[in-house]
Amino acid sequence: MAAPKPRVKIPKSAAAGEVVTIKTLISHDMESGQRKDKDGNVIPRQIINKFTCEFNGKPVFTCDVEPAISANPYFEFTAKVMESGTFKFAWVDDNGETYTHEQAIEVK
């Protein structure tokens, strides 16, 4: 699996108090631990097990992820923005790595 790449879509600007839609995607095989290789050995589980989104340091949305979530996990959710700031996203891998992404939004 190549290094997981996150992609996030948020509007560049919003009005104060507006609810914006955030779309997130990360490339990841999400190996469930259910598959067997051609020799019959179980392919070990390796998934993104947690996704978090914060805005200006405060948690907005978190997802506890199980192997039933499809490969290249997609999460779409909303956030109510009152001021300008930065969204921080993090995806935690079973192998201990965390992949992060930041994106700013201007709130008028």
Place this chain on the structure above:
Amino acid sequence: MQVTRRQALGLSLGLSAGALAIVALGPGLNAARADEAATDKSLMELTGGKTPEMGKITLNAPEIAENGNTVPISISVDSEMTESSYVESVTLLADGNPNPAVATFHFSPMSGEATATTRMRLAKTQNVVAVAKMSDGSVFMDKKLVKVTIGGCGG
């Protein structure tokens, strides 16, 4: 009437075939009941024994999933999402998957709306259940049957 050897053989074969059929069916039946039982158990653990009410939460899932590897689903909960009244979490369960747990979304008053969309794996035709836990302790659920043409367990 005297039973011929042919008749006796036929009878015993028939009986053993019947017995085998029941034995073969047994584990299958048990497996199906085990999936639903596992999901009910997860549900009760989640709600602390409370039976969820229907309503407030809507689970959107396709009636037929062409590819069980990636089935789009979304949830939406009717809630003000203010500090005093909001949705704490929504948990998704699938009663026919190897493990019923799918994901749990945690919201906050900063979410604006309690909605979320994702894509999930469904091993076969089954029910997807969404359970919402509110900040006041109440629990709601919605359930949809999704027919799956190609199962999504990668096997």
